[in-house]
Amino acid sequence: xxxxxxxxxxxxxxxxxxxxxxxxxxxxxxxxxxxxxxxxxxxxxxxxxxxxxxxxxxxxxxxxxxxxxxxxxxxxxxxxxxxxxxxxxxxxxxxxxxxxxxxxxxxxxxxxxxxxxxxxxxxxxxxxxxxxxxxxxxxxxxxxxxxxxxxxxxxxxxxxxxxxxxxxxxxxxxxxxxxxxxxxxxxxxxxxxxxxxxxxxxxxxxxxxxxxxxxxxxxxxxxxxxxxxxxxxxxxxxxxxxxxxxxxxxxxxxxxxxxxxxxxxxxxxxxxxxxxxxxxxxxxxxxxxxxxxxxxxxxxxxxxxxxxxxxxxxxxxxxxxxxxxxxxxxxxxxxxxxxxxxxxxxxxxxxxxxxxxxxxxxxxxxxxxxxxxxxxxxxxxxxxxxxxxxxxxxxxxxxxxxxx
Amino acid sequence: xxxxxxxxxxxxxxxxxxxxxxxxxxxxxxxxxxxxxxxxxxxxxxxxxxxxxxxxxxxxxxxxxxxxxxxxxxxxxxxxxxxxxxxxxxxxxxxxxxxxxxxxxxxxxxxxxxxxxxxxxxxxxxxxxxxxxxxxxxxxxxxxxxxxxxxxxxxxxxxxxxxxxxxxxxxxxxxxxxxxxxxxxxxxxxxxxxxxxxxxxxxxxxxxxxxxxxxxxxxxxxxxxxxxxxxxxxxxxxxxxxxxxxxxxxxxxxxxxxxxxxxxxxxxxxxxxxxxxxxxxxxxxxxxxxxxxxxxxxxxxxxxxxxxxxxxxxxxxxxxxxxxxxxxxxxxxxxxxxxxxxxxxxxxxxxxxxxxxxxxxxxxxxxxxxxxxxxxxxxxxxxxxxxxxxxxxxxxxxxxxxxxxxxxxxxxxxxxxxxxxxxxxxxx
Numbered sequence: 102x103x104x105x106x107x108x109x110x111x112x113x114x115x116x117x118x119x120x121x122x123x124x125x126x127x128x129x130x131x132x133x134x135x136x137x138x139x140x141x142x143x144x145x146x147x148x149x150x151x152x153x154x155x156x157x158x159x160x161x162x163x164x165x166x167x168x169x170x171x172x173x174x175x176x177x178x179x180x181x182x183x184x185x186x187x188x189x190x191x192x193x194x195x196x197x198x199x200x201x202x203x204x205x206x207x208x209x210x211x212x213x214x215x216x217x218x219x220x221x222x223x224x225x226x227x228x229x230x231x232x233x234x235x236x237x238x239x240x241x242x243x244x245x246x247x248x249x250x251x252x253x254x255x256x257x258x259x260x261x262x263x264x265x266x267x268x269x270x271x272x273x274x275x276x277x278x279x280x281x282x283x284x285x286x287x288x289x290x291x292x293x294x295x296x297x298x299x300x301x302x303x304x305x306x307x308x309x310x311x312x313x314x315x316x317x318x319x320x321x322x323x324x325x326x327x328x329x330x331x332x333x334x335x336x337x338x339x340x341x342x343x344x345x346x347x348x349x350x351x352x353x354x355x356x357x358x359x360x361x362x363x364x365x366x367x368x369x370x371x372x373x374x375x376x377x378x379x380x381x382x383x384x385x386x387x388x389x390x391x392x393x394x395x396x397x398x399x400x401x402x403x404x405x406x407x408x409x410x411x412x413x414x415x416x417x418x419x420x421x422x423x424x425x426x427x428x429x430x431x432x433x434x435x436x437x438x439x440x441x442x443x444x445x446x447x448x449x450x451x452x453x454x455x456x457x458x459x460x461x462x463x464x465x466x467x468x469x470x471x472x473x474x475x476x477x478x479x480x481x482x483x484x485x486x487x488x489x490x491x492x493x494x495x496x497x498x499x500x501x502x503x504x505x
Numbered sequence: 506x507x508x509x510x511x512x513x514x515x516x517x518x519x520x521x522x523x524x525x526x527x528x529x530x531x532x533x534x535x536x537x538x539x540x541x542x543x544x545x546x547x548x549x550x551x552x553x554x555x556x557x558x559x560x561x562x563x564x565x566x567x568x569x570x571x572x573x574x575x576x577x578x579x580x581x582x583x584x585x586x587x588x589x590x591x592x593x594x595x596x597x598x599x600x601x602x603x604x605x606x607x608x609x610x611x612x613x614x615x616x617x618x619x620x621x622x623x624x625x626x627x628x629x630x631x632x633x634x635x636x637x638x639x640x641x642x643x644x645x646x647x648x649x650x651x652x653x654x655x656x657x658x659x660x661x662x663x664x665x666x667x668x669x670x671x672x673x674x675x676x677x678x679x680x681x682x683x684x685x686x687x688x689x690x691x692x693x694x695x696x697x698x699x700x701x702x703x704x705x706x707x708x709x710x711x712x713x714x715x716x717x718x719x720x721x722x723x724x725x726x727x728x729x730x731x732x733x734x735x736x737x738x739x740x741x742x743x744x745x746x747x748x749x750x751x752x753x754x755x756x757x758x759x760x761x762x763x764x765x766x767x768x769x770x771x772x773x774x775x776x777x778x779x780x781x782x783x784x785x786x787x788x789x790x791x792x793x794x795x796x797x798x799x800x801x802x803x804x805x806x807x808x809x810x811x812x813x814x815x816x817x818x819x820x821x822x823x824x825x826x827x828x829x830x831x832x833x834x835x836x837x838x839x840x841x842x843x844x845x846x847x848x849x850x851x852x853x854x855x856x857x858x859x860x861x862x863x864x865x866x867x868x869x870x871x872x873x874x875x876x877x878x879x880x881x882x883x884x885x886x887x888x889x890x891x892x893x894x895x896x897x898x899x900x901x902x903x904x905x906x907x908x909x910x911x912x913x914x915x916x917x918x919x920x921x922x923x924x925x926x927x928x929x930x931x932x933x
Contacts (some may be wrong), residue, residue, distance in 0.1 A: 151885045190595075241910070245912055246907075248647055249817060252810055253810075256810070256900070261901075268895055269897065271739040311808075394654070394655060397651050433667055435660075436663060436665035438656075438662065438663070439660060439663055442657075445655060449648045449649065450638060450642045453644050
C-alpha cells in the first residue's frame with residue numbers, strides 16, 4: 102500500500118482514467134467525423150446545443166435525466182457485482198424479464214396508489230434477484246462461470262419475455278403492429294416531477310420528469326452506504342480485492358456470491374421501471390432495450406462508485422439525446438454509439454494504465470521504505486473463492502473493474 | 506448426450522468382455538463414435554415413425570442444419586483459436602457483425618469472392634482491436650469483448666448510414682444485394698440427376714430413409730464456402746494439435762510463463778491467435794450474408810454467443826465444437842423449416858434420458874438415475890400434452906442446452922488453464 106496519499110492525489114488518480122478516456126474517445130470521434138467530410142466542431146456544437154427557447158432547454162434536460170435514470174440503475178446493478186469481482190452480464194435479461202412480469206402483476210391487481218407502486222417495485226426486484234440468483238447458484242454449486250451462464254440466461258430471458266408478451270400476458274388487440282401487455286391503471290403511474298421546474302421559475306417542459314429519479318437517488322445512497330459502511334459491504338469489497346485473503350479471514354465466499362448476485366439482480370429489476378411507471382405504462386415490443394449492456398459501460402466509466410456512475414449515466418444520456426439533433430444536421434446519429442463504444446474501450450485501457458502507474462509509484466514508495474525482497478501485491482494463481490478448477494474469473498476480475 | 510463430446514480417450518488395453526460387447530464398445534474411438542451416431546439416428550428414426558413427423562430427418566432439414574451450423578461452427582472455431590491461446594473472446598459476436606458488414610459491402614462491389622475477403626478482413630480487424638486491448642494493454646478480456654460488441658454495432662450502423670445513401674439500393678440497416686453467388690455442388694448420381702438418395706428418402710423406411718435423408722442433405726447443393734468451412738475443422742485440429750505452431754499457441758493458453766521461459770514469443774502468438782479468431786468469426790458473418798444474399802442489421806442474431814456456447818459444449822476441442830454447432834444448427838433448422846416437428850423432440854429427449862437413467866443405474870448412481878428418469882417422464886408428458894410450442898420458447902433451446910451441459914458436466918469440461926488471465930511479461 103501507498104502509505105496514505107493525500108486526498109487530492111487519490112482523487113487525481115481515480116479521475117485520471119475516465120478523463121483520459123473521454124478525451125481520447127472525443128478525439129477519435131472527431132477524426133471519424135472529419136473523415137466523412139463533416140466539421141467536428143459543428144457536430145460538437147449540435148451536441149451541446151440544448152435548444153433555443155427556455156422550454157426547449159428544460160425539455161432537453163428532462164430527456165437527458167429520464168434517460169440517465171435507467172442507465173444509472175443499470176450501472177449500479179453491474180457495479181455491485183463488479184465490486185466483488187463478479188461479472189453480471191445478465192443485467193439485460195434480468196431487467197427485461199422483471200419489467201414484463203412487474204407490468205403484468207401491476208395490471209392484474211387493483212390497489213391504492215402507493216401500495217400499487219410498491220407491489221410493482223417489489224415484484225420487479227424479486228424477479229431480477231431470482232434470475233440473477235440462478236447464475237449465483239450455478240456458480241457456487243457447479244462451478245459454472247457467471248459470464249457464460251449469464252449470457253445464456255439473457256437469451257432465455259428474452260425468449261421467455263417474447264413468449265409471455267405474445268402469449269399469456271398479451272394485452273393489445275390481435276393484429277396490432279406493436280404488441281404490449283395490458284396497460285397499468287392510473288394508480289400505478291409514478292407522479293412526475295415537473296412541479297420542480299415551475300416552482301424554480303423555469304419553463305415547463307413537454308415531457309414529464311420521472312418521479313423515479315428520487316427512488317434512484319435513494320437506491321444509489323443506500324448501495325453506497327451498504328458497500329462503504331457495513332460489514333456486508335466490507336466483506337464484499339474484501340472478496341473482490343482478494344478472494345483468498347477474504348476467505349482466509351472468515352468470509353463465507355459462497356454465501357457472498359449468492360448475496361451479491363441477488364442484490365445486483367434486485368437493482369437490475371428496477372431498470373425498466375422508470376420508463377414503465379413514468380411514461381409507457383405497459384411493456385411492449387418497443388420497450389427500451391440494451392440498457393443492461395450500456396450499464397456495464399456506465400459502471401466501468403464511473404469506476405463502480407455511485408457518484409461516478411451517476412456522472413457516467415448523465416454523460417451517456419447526454420450523448421444519446423444528441424443522436425436526433427445530429428441526424429437533423431446530416432451527421433450519422435450512430436456517431437453516438439461509436440463515441441460510447443470508444444469511451445468504454447478507452448476507459449478500460451486508461452484504467453489499466455492508471456492502475457499500473459499507481460502500482461509502480463506504490464512499489465517505489467515500498468521499495469524506499471523496506472529492504473528488497475517484497476513481492477507484488479497480487480495474490481498468486483490460487484483457487485477461486487469456491488475452489489473450482491474451472492473458475493479463473495474471480496482472479497481475473499480482481500485485476501480489473503474493482504477500484505475502491 | 507454430453508458423453509459424445511467427452512468420450513474418454515483411454516482405450517487400449519482393456520480386458521475382453523465377450524465378442525458382442527467388444528463389437529459395440531471395443532475397437533477404436535472412431536468405431537464407437539460411429540456406432541453412437543448410428544444409434545442416435547436409429548432413435549431419431551423411431552421417433553419419426555412414431556410421431557409421423559417426416560420433417561424430423563428429411564434431407565431439407567439436414568441441408569438447412571449444415572447451412573445454419575456453419576456460421577456457429579466458424580464462430581466457435583474462432584473462439585477455439587483465441588481461447589487456446591488464453592484470450593477469452595466474448596467479442597466474437599461483434600467480430601461477426603463486422604464480418605457481415607464487410608461481406609455485404611465487398612460482396613455488393615466485387616461478388617462473392619470479394620464478400621469472403623471483405624468479411625474476413627473486417628472480422629480480423631475486430632480481432633486485432635481485441636488483441637491490442639487485452640494483450641498489449643492488459644485489459645480484462647470480458648470487458649474488452651463487451652466493449653467490442655457495443656462498438657461493432659455502432660460502427661456498422663455508422664458505415665451503413667454513410668455509404669448506403671439513396672440510390673445505392675441499400676439503407677441504414679441493410680446493404681444492396683450481393684452481386685454474385687458462390688458455386689455449389691451436388692454428388693452426381695446419388696444426390697442429383699437420378700437422385701437415388703432422394704428416392705430412397707421418399708419411401709420413409711425405418712432408418713434407411715433417414716440415413717438417405719442425412720446423406721442427401723449433406724451432399725446436395727453444398728456451397729463451396731460450406732465445404733471450406735467444414736474442412737476448416739480438421740484443419741484447425743491439425744494446426745493446433747499436430748504442428749509446432751499449434752503446440753506453442755496452446756502453451757500460451759496453458760502456462761504462458763513457462764512458454765515464455767522456453768522462448769515462445771507469447772505476445773506475438775496471442776496476437777496471431779486473436780486475429781485468426783476474428784477472421785474466422787468474420788467468415789461466419791460472410792456465410793450469413795451469403796445465405797440471405799444481403800447484409801441486414803442484426804443478422805447475426807447472437808450467433809457469436811452461440812458459437813461461444815458450442816465451444817464450451819465441445820470442451821474446447823474442434824470435434825466437440827463441430828458437434829455442438831451441428832446440434833444448435835439442427836435446432837435452428839427445425840425452427841425454420843419444420844416447427845411442428847419440434848414437439849416430437851420431447852419424445853427423442855425422453856428416450857435419450859431413459860437411456861441415461863439406465864446407464865446411471867447400471868453404475869449404481871441412484872440419484873442421477875432418478876433425476877434422469879424424472880426428466881424423462883416429464884418430457885414424455887410434455888410430448889403428449891403439447892400441440893405446438895411458441896416461437897419465443899424454442900428460440901433459446903441452444904442456450905438452455907449449454908446451461909444444462911455446463912451444470913451437469915462441468916467436472917468433465919476443461920478449459921485452457923490460463924484462459925482469461927491477463928498475462929504480463931515479467932509479472933506473476
